[in-house]
Amino acid sequence: xxxxxxxxxxxxxxxxxxxxxxxxxxxxxxxxxxxxxxxxxxxxxxxxxxxxxxxxxxxxxxxxxxxxxxxxxxxxxxxxxxxxxxxxxxxxxxxxxxxxxxxxxxxxxxxxxxxxxxxxxxxxxxxxxxxxxxxxxxxxxxxxxxxxxxxxxxxxxxxxxxxxxxxxxxxxxxxxxxxxxxxxxxxxxxxxxxxxxxxxxxxxxxxxxxxxxxxxxxxxxxxxxxxxxxxxxxxxxxxxxxxxxxxxxxxxxxxxxxxxxxxxxxxxxxxxxxxxxxxxxxxxxxxxxxxxxxxxxxxxxxxxxxxxxxxxxxxxxxxxxxxxxxxxxxxxxxxxxxxxx
Numbered sequence: 001x002x003x004x005x006x007x008x009x010x011x012x013x014x015x016x017x018x019x020x021x022x023x024x025x026x027x028x029x030x031x032x033x034x035x036x037x038x039x040x041x042x043x044x045x046x047x048x049x050x051x052x053x054x055x056x057x058x059x060x061x062x063x064x065x066x067x068x069x070x071x072x073x074x075x076x077x078x079x080x081x082x083x084x085x086x087x088x089x090x091x092x093x094x095x096x097x098x099x100x101x102x103x104x105x106x107x108x109x110x111x112x113x114x115x116x117x118x119x120x121x122x123x124x125x126x127x128x129x130x131x132x133x134x135x136x137x138x139x140x141x142x143x144x145x146x147x148x149x150x151x152x153x154x155x156x157x158x159x160x161x162x163x164x165x166x167x168x169x170x171x172x173x174x175x176x177x178x179x180x181x182x183x184x185x186x187x188x189x190x191x192x193x194x195x196x197x198x199x200x201x202x203x204x205x206x207x208x209x210x211x212x213x214x215x216x217x218x219x220x221x222x223x224x225x226x227x228x229x230x231x232x233x234x235x236x237x238x239x240x241x242x243x244x245x246x247x248x249x250x251x252x253x254x255x256x257x258x259x260x261x262x263x264x265x266x267x268x269x270x271x272x273x274x275x276x277x278x279x280x281x282x283x284x285x286x287x288x289x290x291x292x293x294x295x296x297x298x299x300x301x302x303x304x305x306x307x308x309x310x311x312x313x314x315x316x317x318x319x320x321x322x323x324x325x326x327x328x329x330x331x332x333x334x335x336x337x338x339x340x341x
Contacts, residue, residue: 002301005077005101007068007092008084009033012106016083016133018052026192026301030063032071049169049247051289062215068092072099079298080272080302081133082106086187087180090115097126104131104300108190109318111182112337113326115217116319117226129216131300131307134194138292138299140283141262141269142195145253148260149199154273155256157200162192162235164249167242178216185210185217185332186325189237191249192323193328196224198312200233202320205339208236208331225337 002025005014009031020028033039038046039059046054065071072080072095080096082089082105090110091143096103103123109132110116123130136142149157166188169176181187203224210220219238241248250263259272269286271279285291296313303310311317324340331338 002304003080004079004081004291004301005030005032005063005065005071005074005075006081006083006144007032007071008082008088009035009038009043009046010083010085011051012059013081013083014043014046014054014079015048015051015290016091016291016297017057019290019297022294023298023301025305026297028062028081030064030065030071030074031059031076032068034066036066039066049166064282068095069245072096072101074234078102078210079104079300085109085177085180086182086186090119093119093130094122097122097128097130100126100128102129102131102304104129104133104297104313106133107135107194107318108182108186108325109315110322111186113319113323116228116315116322120315120319123315124285129303129307130315131310132315133296133300133313133314134191134318134321135292135296136191136195137198137312138295140292141264142251144269144281144283145251145260145262146195146199148258148271149253149255154258157231157233158254158256159232160196160234160251160253161198162233162237162249162251163243164188164235164237165241165247166239167246168239182325183216183218184237184239185220185329186322188239189220189235189328190321190325192235192237193324194318196233196235197317197320197324200231201226202324203230203233203340205337206324206327206331207337208328209335210332211240212332217332220332222328224329238260243258 080101205225208222219240220235224233248265253260261270327338
């Protein structure tokens, strides 16, 4: 049994806690929060932009800690699940690795590439797993797209267009603090750069245009430049929508022998094939807000049990996703293409 300790009981900590109830071979045995109300099970203020309504949680049999150091000193924890705001990811993950724990940390891996590189290296030095919880490949419609692309069943990707648009996040003080999250071009858009890196590879360069408010990129549209023979990939992402459309994501992916179409705001997943047929693939977990997180955590638990880093939770892939975000931000501000370093 892989014993999990969750650090940070906000919106995402609650989602991870609820999703963990369905795990095989793993369970949450401890939580850490500075808030005494949360340690008592009152999670009513952990609201986010999706998922079940927050309320009271039964913490019977679960250890509760006020300080991270207390949780890391617990010998009965195998995997530390870091669900704090992003600026705390690196120091907590590094401390957990030093304490001999495996780590899964919510996206983004960190705010800076220096921190991300340090985390990846620290995990190597400790002989422990550093996994980054990029959940998008576990969403049923995106999981299906990744499987279709990697299988080569319909040929290679010729072009693709992705989008991820939200209204201004306001469910906590931290989520609106750019110094803690990196702003929408990191905190939100990194879902896309991670998935694009996964299914198309890391491009040579990016060219981005967007909107900037108080030196923060709030919306961008990017062309990913792979060079001759590479796919033509674009993505639009940002926090610019009105409250009537608080969240939408989706894609159009053009393969040699098929087209995939999906839009969470009104277009169900469709597979269009070269013979003129249009079908609606049935994907397990569609419509269940917790299924993707359960699948993600199950992969992490299985990784701890096997001692092998799961490819979808790779720290290196998460680091490269962060690098892409930074290059795109630089491109918006410079008004020119930026080589991916």
